[in-house]
Amino acid sequence: MTLRIKAVVENFVRELKAALDADIQEGIMKEREMRSYLEEREREVAEREAAWRADLGRREAEIAKQEARLKVEQENLEKEKSVLMGTASSLDHQDGALEITVSGEKYRCLRFSKAKK
Structure with missing residues (x-):
């Protein structure tokens, strides 16, 4: 067993x-x-x-x-803005001069004529 x-x-x-x-x-x-x-x-x-x-x-x-x-x-x-905005004209001068400012530079013109076409 x-x-x-x-x-x-x-x-x-x-x-x-x-x-x-x-x-x-x-x-x-x-x-x-x-x-x-x-x-x-x-x-x-x-x-x-x-x-x-x-x-x-x-x-x-x-x-x-x-x-x-x-x-x-x-x-x-x-x-472009400086060129366009920088061009400012003024006729307030006693001598009637046209003043233009372009890019910070001022230009005065005592006489101007019409552009020819």
């Missing part, structure tokens, strides 16, 4: 070890799968981030170009 009990116990221990080994192997496989999945997700996120940063760089460069163009246009406008 003791041999029979011993055989049953040994068989139970063998089956238990096999079940434990199978559980351990399954856990190892699941861990590998999870690690592989996480690595793939990290790679995808890194690729999206790199693409986003590249797009951001392109947009910033475009903004810088447009700002430079706008600055040039504003400077040109200021130049």
